[in-house]
Amino acid sequence: MKKIEAIVRPEKLTETIKGLKNIGITGFTVSQVVGRGKQKDTKGVYRGKNYNVTLHPKVKLEIVLSDYMVEPTINTIIDSSRTGEEGDGKIYVYPILEAYNIRTGTTDFDIDDLANKED
Amino acid sequence: MKKIEAIVRPEKLTETIKGLKNIGITGFTVSQVVGRGKQKDTKGVYRGKNYNVTLHPKVKLEIVLSDYMVEPTINTIIDSSRTGEEGDGKIYVYPILEAYNIRTGTTDFDIDDLANKED
Amino acid sequence: MKKIEAIVRPEKLTETIKGLKNIGITGFTVSQVVGRGKQKDTKGVYRGKNYNVTLHPKVKLEIVLSDYMVEPTINTIIDSSRTGEEGDGKIYVYPILEAYNIRTGTTDFDIDDLANKED
Ligand SMILES: Nc1ncnc2c1ncn2[C@@H]1O[C@H](COP(=O)(O)OP(=O)(O)OP(=O)(O)O)[C@@H](O)[C@H]1O
Ligand SMILES: Nc1ncnc2c1ncn2[C@@H]1O[C@H](COP(=O)(O)OP(=O)(O)OP(=O)(O)O)[C@@H](O)[C@H]1O
Numbered sequence: 113m114k115k116i117e118a119i120v121r122p123e124k125l126t127e128t129i130k131g132l133k134n135i136g137i138t139g140f141t142v143s144q145v146v147g148r149g150k151q152k153d154t155k156g157v158y159r160g161k162n163y164n165v166t167l168h169p170k171v172k173l174e175i176v177l178s179d180y181m182v183e184p185t186i187n188t189i190i191d192s193s194r195t196g197e198e199g200d201g202k203i204y205v206y207p208i209l210e211a212y213n214i215r216t217g218t219t220d221f222d223i224d225d226l227a228n229k230e231d
Numbered sequence: 232m233k234k235i236e237a238i239v240r241p242e243k244l245t246e247t248i249k250g251l252k253n254i255g256i257t258g259f260t261v262s263q264v265v266g267r268g269k270q271k272d273t274k275g276v277y278r279g280k281n282y283n284v285t286l287h288p289k290v291k292l293e294i295v296l297s298d299y300m301v302e303p304t305i306n307t308i309i310d311s312s313r314t315g316e317e318g319d320g321k322i323y324v325y326p327i328l329e330a331y332n333i334r335t336g337t338t339d340f341d342i343d344d345l346a347n348k349e350d
Numbered sequence: 351m352k353k354i355e356a357i358v359r360p361e362k363l364t365e366t367i368k369g370l371k372n373i374g375i376t377g378f379t380v381s382q383v384v385g386r387g388k389q390k391d392t393k394g395v396y397r398g399k400n401y402n403v404t405l406h407p408k409v410k411l412e413i414v415l416s417d418y419m420v421e422p423t424i425n426t427i428i429d430s431s432r433t434g435e436e437g438d439g440k441i442y443v444y445p446i447l448e449a450y451n452i453r454t455g456t457t458d459f460d461i462d463d464l465a466n467k468e469d
């Protein structure tokens with residue numbers, strides 16, 4: 113089991129969620145964030161007390177899923193959230209050690225995860 | 232050291248915090264999120280431009296703790312945040328490589344973590 | 351590749367971002383959170399229905415970076431966000447398995463990460 117964290121443009125969230133639904137991903141968590149990437153402009157350079165850095169609004173999409181879904185999910189997020197302009201965002205993959213459904217109180221691993229645990 | 236991330240109903244946050252305090256957990260971070268789980272309804276099905284997906288408000292509770300506290304903490308979160316209805320939420324466990332207290336500038340491992348490091 | 355997550359005082363965010371820029375770190379994500387640390391006061395003790403726990407506003411700074419940048423980045427965050435008073439916050443380090451730039455669709459590993467992969 114892995115977590116995919118995607119930081120995308122807010123205006124691309126709906127399209128990204130549609131793309132995910134098309135490949136069978138319906139469970140995810142969304143939060144509002146701000147951030148910066150590589151700074152190529154000369155604006156905002158440090159000038160003592162007047163320095164002010166611009167933080168761009170983004171949305172963070174978090175999806176916990178089975179290992180075999182990682183690759184298609186990354187491809188879908190890139191396809192549906194990409195504009196080709198700077199600032200399109202990032203995708204990060206994290207290991208997950210355990211997952212539980214609170215309603216059932218049971219682990220949230222499905223048969224595919226158990227199969228994947230072998231390798 | 233691990234991080235437990237619990238996505239719970241906002242109306243269950245206070246009770247969950249009380250439950251955690253009862254087992255000695257007082258350090259945690261809370262953020263507002265929205266999300267979806269498994270989609271069993273037929274509402275919100277894709278209909279071209281009119282498609283709109285409903286995102287439910289939840290709170291994300293993050294707790295960094297010693298390995299030996301993971302199991303009692305998961306049990307406490309399930310006991311205190313569960314309603315038995317769909318949408319109760321999820322608990323995920325992540326590995327933590329290093330932890331620091333900014334005030335002291337020292338690592339935030341306690342004696343139990345050091346003991347646990349042996350295994 | 352690692353993720354550093356720092357939970358700092360909101361009033362220390364600008365200074366921390368400046369410190370990071372000075373060591374060449376310009377990419378990061380910021381979110382608003384609330385939280386608590388070790389509870390040493392006797393206020394807010396459980397009193398049945400009247401119990402109310404105070405959650406302090408903090409900012410969460412997330413930085414995905416190459417392994418060799420972890421140590422200088424932690425030192426910089428401590429130097430620039432520390433007041434010496436209780437509540438200064440925490441720094442956590444997480445493993446990252448994969449990283450992608452959405453605009454280019456390519457992995458976001460640089461030459462140093464590839465070198466670090468050997469060890
Ligand atoms: N190293 C990083 N760590 C954490 N978050 C980051 C990092 N780099 C970028 N982000 C997040 O991703 C958002 C978008 O970054 P952006 O796409 O501009 O990255 P970039 O490396 O500058 O690539 P590009 O050249 O395509 O603009 C930022 O606003 C920030 O929230
Ligand atoms: N796979 C997932 N990845 C990340 N977050 C998720 C995932 N599934 C659910 N969540 C988060 O948990 C919240 C609650 O999900 P929910 O409890 O409805 O899950 P479920 O799998 O549908 O279980 P149930 O059948 O009990 O409703 C969602 O609103 C979302 O924020």
Ligand SMILES: Nc1ncnc2c1ncn2[C@@H]1O[C@H](COP(=O)(O)OP(=O)(O)OP(=O)(O)O)[C@@H](O)[C@H]1O
Nearest residue numbers: 258259260294295334385386387388436437438439
């Ligand atoms: N165990 C924890 N897990 C997750 N977040 C935590 C934890 N402990 C503290 N935090 C976060 O860090 C913030 C600041 O905590 P704080 O600096 O008061 O920690 P502390 O352990 O009490 O140290 P100090 O004695 O220096 O106050 C909290 O408001 C919370 O958001």
Ligand SMILES: [Mg+2]
Nearest residue numbers: 149150198199
């Ligand atoms: Mg950029």
Ligand SMILES: [Mg+2]
Nearest residue numbers: 268269317318
């Ligand atoms: Mg559900």
Ligand SMILES: [Mg+2]
Nearest residue numbers: 387388436437
């Ligand atoms: Mg404290």
